[in-house]
Amino acid sequence: MPTPNHGTGAASPAAVSAAGLRKSFGDKHVLDGIDLRIPAGSVFALLGPNGAGKTTVVKILSTLISADGGQAQVAGHDLATSPQGVRSAIGVTGQFSAVDGLITGEENMLLMADLHHLSKAEGRRVTADLLERFDLAEAAAKPASTYSGGMKRRLDIAMTLVGSPRVIFLDEPTTGLDPRSRHTMWQIIRELVTGGVTVLLTTQYLEEADQLADRIAVLHNGRIAAEGTPDELKRIIPGGHVQLRFTDPTAYRHATALLTDATHDEDSLTLRVPGDGSQRSLRTLLDRLDTAGIEATELTVHTPDLDDVFFALTDDTTPTTGTTTDKETAR
Structure with missing residues (x-):
């Protein structure tokens, strides 16, 4: 796509x-x-x-x-x-x-061509081309109301x-x-x-x-x-994290001790490590785990989406200080 x-x-x-x-x-x-x-x-x-x-x-x-x-x-x-x-x-x-639903699709197009002062021949040519381009040629002679x-x-x-x-x-x-x-x-x-x-x-x-x-x-x-x-907008909203899931309780305990900034769930043996979702931050995390000899069963990267951005920026109860993108970065 x-x-x-x-x-x-x-x-x-x-x-x-x-x-x-x-x-x-x-x-x-x-x-x-x-x-x-x-x-x-x-x-x-x-x-x-x-x-x-x-x-x-x-x-x-x-x-x-x-x-x-x-x-x-x-x-x-x-x-x-x-x-x-x-x-x-x-x-x-x-x-x-x-x-206009009372006239056909083709007549709607020709009316626009007249408004743009196209000649009859040019208007018909443009109309035919656009109707074909928008997959409307077969319906061109039918009332637009249908x-x-x-x-x-x-x-x-x-x-x-x-x-x-x-x-x-x-x-x-x-x-x-x-x-x-x-x-x-x-x-x-x-x-x-x-x-x-x-x-x-x-x-x-x-x-x-x-x-x-x-x-x-x-x-x-x-x-x-x-x-x-x-991507820039998603990065200005906090909440990005990497979720690590373990099946080995010992590996989970070692990871908990190593990643002191992570939030943890003892029941599901999962850790949530804050991160911005960038390749660099993910590589840093993986290097720390590899160096310590810790292997997670499953790793999932979670980043804020535009829904998070929209709600954060349009919520009048939430301060928006610092949420505007840096001018040098944004432009």
Whole structure:
């Protein structure tokens, strides 16, 4: 399975950048100074609880609403001075489908081609190519109301691609889809990025961000609580450990005496040794056991996942001091 290119970083030109974005609705401060930098040809995932402001970020960057403060550029165009330039370079797929169920899939596509001022011939060519690419050619002449949820979502993204956008905003694109349709959508997103498209993805599914994103930002209370690659984010949350299980009580006792920082379970003859899950820390542990002539029956490495990161960073009862990734490391 293809994996995100987590090496994508600051050396790549920014397809999307924002500094100090602010937005309020009445007395509610939705965004309180958001900074973003999304390298071209990458997937950037924006995570956060409901109401955190993810959709507001997408709406601002896609020129649907204006920010109250801050600056942003998309595909080289400034939001404030060149909104039309931004619109010409982007595609947007919102939480709710833009598909018209009363007309066919092909007619939906041709309508988008007309909106992009393509000629009749070019519009039909692009429509046919995209319907084939998204496995919708056989259903093209059927009313879109007869499509499954996954088919409608694929048609939605196909419509977004009619104008050949360089940057695509996908606002919770797989919400409500079954697991098979969700995996199909993941493959489509990977193919888009392979073709040079930049994707800003908002999602409620942490596995989705882990599978797709080169970088992730966690949005909470109007601010970026942490930002980095999935691996970087997992390392900022404590709780990683190596579990050693023994069947020989003598080996267990020797290991307990050697590994004084480990927590132990006498009943199951297991030790939990703190560690960050890195190759270096694991090698150090194994070398200590080998030198002492201790052999465990079973060894399991446990590292925090994005669920742990998400809950730790969005729990208002937990201090978040020190949880933001180091700027030099994250960028």
